[in-house]
Amino acid sequence: MLKQIETEVITVEADAPDVAIVRRAAELMRRGEVVVFPTETVYGLGADALQPAALEKIFVAKGRPLSDPLIVHIAEYSTVEELTTAIPEEARQLARVFWPGPLTLLLPRGPRVPRMVTAGMETVAIRMPSHPVARALIRELGSPIAAPSANRFMHVSPTRAEHALADLRGRVPLILDGGPCQVGVESTILDLSAEEPVILRPGGVSLEQLRTVLPTVQLPRGRETPAEDQAQRAPGQLPTHYAPTIPLLLFDGSEEAMRAAMLAELQRRRQCGERAGVLVADADLAAFQESEALVFALGDAAQPAQVAASLFAGLRALEEANVQVILCRNFAEHGLGLAVRDRLKRAAGGKVIQV
Numbered sequence: 001m002l003k004q005i006e007t008e009v010i011t012v013e014a015d016a017p018d019v020a021i022v023r024r025a026a027e028l029m030r031r032g033e034v035v036v037f038p039t040e041t042v043y044g045l046g047a048d049a050l051q052p053a054a055l056e057k058i059f060v061a062k063g064r065p066l067s068d069p070l071i072v073h074i075a076e077y078s079t080v081e082e083l084t085t086a087i088p089e090e091a092r093q094l095a096r097v098f099w100p101g102p103l104t105l106l107l108p109r110g111p112r113v114p115r116m117v118t119a120g121m122e123t124v125a126i127r128m129p130s131h132p133v134a135r136a137l138i139r140e141l142g143s144p145i146a147a148p149s150a151n152r153f154m155h156v157s158p159t160r161a162e163h164a165l166a167d168l169r170g171r172v173p174l175i176l177d178g179g180p181c182q183v184g185v186e187s188t189i190l191d192l193s194a195e196e197p198v199i200l201r202p203g204g205v206s207l208e209q210l211r212t213v214l215p216t217v218q219l220p221r222g223r224e225t226p227a228e229d230q231a232q233r234a235p236g237q238l239p240t241h242y243a244p245t246i247p248l249l250l251f252d253g254s255e256e257a258m259r260a261a262m263l264a265e266l267q268r269r270r271q272c273g274e275r276a277g278v279l280v281a282d283a284d285l286a287a288f289q290e291s292e293a294l295v296f297a298l299g300d301a302a303q304p305a306q307v308a309a310s311l312f313a314g315l316r317a318l319e320e321a322n323v324q325v326i327l328c329r330n331f332a333e334h335g336l337g338l339a340v341r342d343r344l345k346r347a348a349g350g351k352v353i354q355v
């Protein structure tokens with residue numbers, strides 16, 4: 001049994017974090033504690049990346065297996081050199097354009113990186129977040145911060161401090177509340193160790209953006225999104241990794257076909273006495289007005305960045321509303337749409353209903 005501890009939540013201004021608050025969080029981390037902090041993608045559960053005993057607390061708090069490696073967050077480009085043995089020219093080019101920001105690069109692991117960070121792998125995942133609170137915390141600590149998303153293992157990533165609190169209350173001493181995360185999906189993970197750069201997890205930097213710098217960037221083996229067969233490269237990338245606690249049915253097709261199929265499914269569910277939740281775009285709202293379902297709109301379907309920013313909050317809202325099933329429409333794959341589709345497919349256990 002894990003000993004319950006008191007979890008303190010402190011509000012911090014996202015754009016201009018209070019120095020005293022940042023110092024307090026850094027002091028906790030220096031003493032080997034874990035702290036939840038905001039990044040531009042999702043909230044992270046951070047510990048000093050160079051203290052193995054502190055790293056262990058991340059895995060305990062999340063209930064995460066030690067075989068799942070962690071991303072190391074840095075504030076200064078020069079730190080990359082301390083964490084790797086070699087920096088390919090492609091990595092330098094990408095870092096110049098996308099750092100600080102939601103891009104994680106897999107680079108050869110340097111000897112200073114504890115095994116617990118990389119789960120024994122020869123690569124280390126590094127990212128420079130752009131969120132001012134994250135950057136201030138790394139600088140104040142004076143050490144890189146290893147951090148997974150601040151959710152319980154297998155649950156949806158937190159994009160608000162309340163989400164992290166719901167999952168980790170009693171398991172972490174401090175949560176810094178910097179408000180909602182702007183990107184809303186996790187960072188893009190790019191593997192540069194293969195012959196051609198491969199996206200292991202689509203995320204906050206889109207495929208199109210990456211290709212403006214490196215035109216050869218690939219999705220793994222012609223797949224729309226990384227899936228089961230990537231499990232060995234990115235052990236955390238199981239098909240159900242981002243699962244909500246309630247079954248989710250994902251519909252894909254034209255807007256009219258998705259609406260019609262979802263309305264028909266709602267009717268069937270209602271006849272069985274089931275309460276359903278629906279995740280749609282703003283333009284779908286009118287079609288679901290008459291239904292008794294709990295409806296959550298994710299924004300303008302033509303603007304995937306909007307949908308990405310509200311996706312995890314939508315999943316959690318329906319989960320908390322105690323519905324028995326969630327019906328969700330799919331979104332186009334341009335821009336952040338690729339990441340949205342990936343997370344929805346995982347939430348649906350890998351299954352997509354074509355209509």
Ligand code: TXA
Nearest residue numbers: 041044069070123125148149186187233234235236237
């Ligand atoms: O946006 C993000 O990336 C957030 C924020 C907090 O920075 N972090 C995040 O961490 O999403 P996490 O641990 O929830 O997801 C990181 C993924 C895991 O699936 C892990 O398996 C993979 O990155 N990963 C980490 N190191 C790796 C490595 N050396 N090789 C392959 N995959 C790796």
Ligand code: MG
Nearest residue numbers: 148149150157
């Ligand atoms: Mg995660």
